Amino acid sequence: MSIQTINPFSNEVIATYSLLQPSQLEAKLQLAEQTFHMWSKRTLAQRATPMRALCEQLKHRKKTLAAIITEEMGKLHHEAIAEVEKCAWVCEHYAEHAESYLAPQTIATEAKRSYICYQPLGPLLAIMPWNYPFWQVFRALAPNLMAGNTLLLKHASNVPQCSQTIEQLVQEAGFPDGCMQSLLVNSKTANELIKDQRIRGVTLTGSEFAGRSVGSLAGQYLKKSVLELGGSDPFIVCDDADIKQAVNAAVTSRCMNAGQTCIAAKRFFVMPSVADDFIQGLIDRMQKLMIGDPSDDQTTLAPLARTDLRNDLHNQVLCALDEGAKDVIGCKIPDRDGNFYLPSLLDNVNPTMSAFQEELFGPVASVIRVKSADEAIQFANQSHYGLGASIWSKDINKAEKIAFRIEAGSCFINSFVKSHCALPFGGIKNSGYGRELGAHGIQEFTNIKTIWIQ
Template sequence: MVQAQSPARPIASINPATGQILKTFLPLGDSELEARLELAWRTFGSYRHTTFAERAAKLRRAADILGAGREQYARLMSAEMGKTLTSALAEIDKCAAVCHFYAEHAAGYLADQPAQTDAQKSFVRYQPLGPVLAIMPWNFPFWQVFRFAAPALMAGNVGLLKHASNVPQSALAIEAIFQQAGFEAGVFQTLLVGSERTARLVADERIKAVTLTGSEPAGRSVAATAGQHLKKTVLELGGSDPFIVLPSADLAAAAATAVKARMLNSGQSCIAAKRFIVVEAVADRFEQLLVEHFRALKVGDPLLADTDIGPLATEAILTGLDAQVRSSIERGARVLVGGGRLAGAGHFYAPTLLTDIPKDSPAYSEELFGPVASLFRVKDLNEAIDLANDTAFGLGASGWTNEPDEKARLIEAIDAGAVFINAMVKSDPRLPFGGIKTSGYGRELGREGILEFVNIKTVWES
């Protein structure tokens, strides 16, 4: 039973490009929240016995609904958190793709696995755990949810979404998509509640596991609460991904990709390249290319097709980023491009490139969540690897070289959950995604992702 909670303030959807309040919602009351938790638990009792074919048919319908409404959903994301329309449309397409992927592959991933033992018969069976609480961030309002929901629902679990409080309309739209696709109301529910009620949700005995994508402090808090109740968690937290450029690299391609990798979602991405580590022999040329690309970026209305950088999602994010940049400059970092917030309405920050970054500055050790890049010069591959690993984070890394030995060394030596060679880091339904160190633990996507929230049951028959 969820304990009584004092009245909470309304949850507001605010357009970050204008500061206009789009809509407000009253958080769920105690009785409403209790009813949703109980519905999830009751629904799991029957939903777990549905067939893969039944689940897959509904998940494919969800993909069709996403495709039919892609413009509407994309505009909703742009209005609610400032994502450019171009990237929002791509996000909807990716959500549809992950639905199709798990609709096709879940049955194979979760089929009984025979084992060779001295038993008459032995095998491994994969069974759902129950209601899974998903605590999701605002930066990819649809994708983060669907990459959890598609495998979780295909495995026979039911989902409860506690979305970021600044994207309530996206959260409700996703719930509606699953219901329109034919899933029972209790299979996927959105819980409009504030973060102050998260701990009680994690502790509730009906919730059997938790997945969180968000900040390191949020991850520590959720993991601590879940640990007290011995519940499985998957955490995808922050990142400060290195982007290493070696002398044999195609510099033009590397620089063009570097800008895309940093400015993904206006720089508000955990897997965005944030630290550009360049060997001295090619550093001048690479810096020149980066500066040219940064200066060419267009900041403005996210709904316009030629906008590259939209607003940051909230005033707090903008203020925090600006403080990190100012502190880095005060400690000796040099500004090559940009360096501050833009005048006028909305939460806009200039595309910024910093260099000569001292070790005691935020730009060296902290995650900068916005359109700000840090450029470092190193003497060789060894120094590049040392600098790449000199971080508390370990999410992704990108390395640029045409030398086979250097490719092998980067793959082996970089401490990260993913290493991309001559490409920008991205998530893909076909591959596991996640990090190490303070970037979290566990994996989403791929076969590994669907196995996170199942009981891996050993069966032995004599």
Template structure:
């Protein structure tokens, strides 16, 4: 078996790599465990210095790393540049704030002195997806490192070059050997790795199916897990919306990264009195997106990462149309050798239609009309997922009441739903559990220890 790197734009084979045999896998985990013994002794100041060197390398190699992302998984080059910038920001944020976040907390008890301390666990495993091949890894890796843990990565099989590039960056930043290792393995090795007694926890960003499988293995082995899974985010448009603000963000939120984002807007829940106007302007704006080479600045809609993903998306669209959804725009594969799918809009999406209930992971928007605020809340919550949502209104108090009623981990008013290193990120229901980022994220893989002294 080999891991292949294939350009989604032209199907060129960029590179291929042999997977680890058992000896190579054992060596990598041994190095990570040995590295933990050294790294955990570093002061926060020394860890911060190392992580800041990592940020400097990301900035220095920004252009080449972004090009690697674009060529290997297909996103627009300008989006890849922003992804690298975000990784560097995460490094700097945790380097500056981790010590304060993990400082012992004094508690008042019947003891002379008692407090809570946050200590590292050991080697933490990450299973990460292809859609943000650097950011998904860095938002896991940096807080794990700053907490004193080490990490191993099983990256998505279609981005092996990105996986190896991240390992190279960590080495160039002069962190101790074993602080981070990329495991060149297929999914068939994940259960074996999680079961290894040296692995103390596992973080997954991926599909609901992958989450069920990995959470089951982690639970069987009684190991901490954090699951960031799928999403079918609501974009709620109230009747007093500022369309000049909402329309451009609606396009970005649905079609950024070719729609392959867990927190992209997928269900556009629009109040009936504004629906015709919203759909008309949204359709006009979406129709201006241009498929093409993601390295070309003129391209505004990238190819999808893999052809099998495009085929699955088209099946979902076709099935939804047969069930009564209306083709308002696109709904067909794009032309050319690349994994292109047209920018698409489904109208008249109602309960019982596949696009109403399932996550649509690609450049397809679903329009759902509702009568009022209460129906908007009910429809938004009528989903197995609960990752993010946005509400669009000129009345912030009204929008905030809706935000507080939504079953999601992230609610944004008049803004693009995004992960922000300063805010905890994660979902509820079948979107997973646990949190990444901010202080809540860095504490996930620590031993929260109570110390009582008489």
């Protein structure tokens, strides 16, 4: 069996890859386990040496690596460069901070001494998506390799070149063979891997459907799992917001990566006094976006990663229009080659509509007009997702009070939602569980062990 990688701009086949044979997969599993027993015994300082080398590789080769991302999944080239730079940052961050994040913690008890230590679990399976084909991998790779685990990567089927390139980078940075391995396998084989006793944990970023499948299987076999399953993030514009600032952030957040971002602002809750100005601002900014070749610096809106994803998005938009939403701009597939979708704005969306309840993974903004901050909070929480949220107001105290009432893994005030290496990242409700990044991220796949000395 084989998989193909297809250029989203030209829809031309880039390459064809053969899936691993059972004997090849078994060899990789054995190597991951053998390497773990050696790698986990190294000091954090010893682990940090190849991690810093990996950071430098990413910095020096960022343009070449970005070109691979752009060709394989269609990301704008300058966005792809920024993605590689962020991967270098996370490597640098954990090389610098892993020792403090994993330092034993003394706890005062009646014992002579009692403390908590963090020890690696073993080989981990990372099931990763295509939308950030380097960053999603590196935010799992950097903390877990520094913690002493080894990593087996089952990447999305449309980005095998990215997957194999990452493995090559890790090897060239000086990590021992088996620390990180790319697995070209299908979902059925990935499920079998979860059952294997050598796999000690599973981290997945993907759809809610994939999360239910992987989470239930991991639970059945008593494996620790971390799931990040997307979101439909609220973007609340209060009546005292800086509208120009909010509009700029709204369009950037909604249309970055062609809208294919879990933490993109997707539902825009706007107060009556600023609704018309905010919507006009969105129209003006979104109409200036230029679709085209993602490798061309003049292009500001990339194609979607696959044709089926573009068609699914359009069907969601058509459903919203049938339900009574108003198509302000866009809402069409342009008459040209490539998996493009016009930047689109839906007005008069309400909680009964599919555009309110579902995640729209593309450059489509849904505007919900609300009467008050209380109604905005009520509607924002009326979702089975809970990943991120942003609140826009010049009154920081008011904005903080709103943030505390929003059901989400993170809330940003006067900024759009983004991940930061030093801060925990993840969601609640159907957006998943567990955390990546920060101290919490590196501790997720460790044995948090209590030592008691009487």
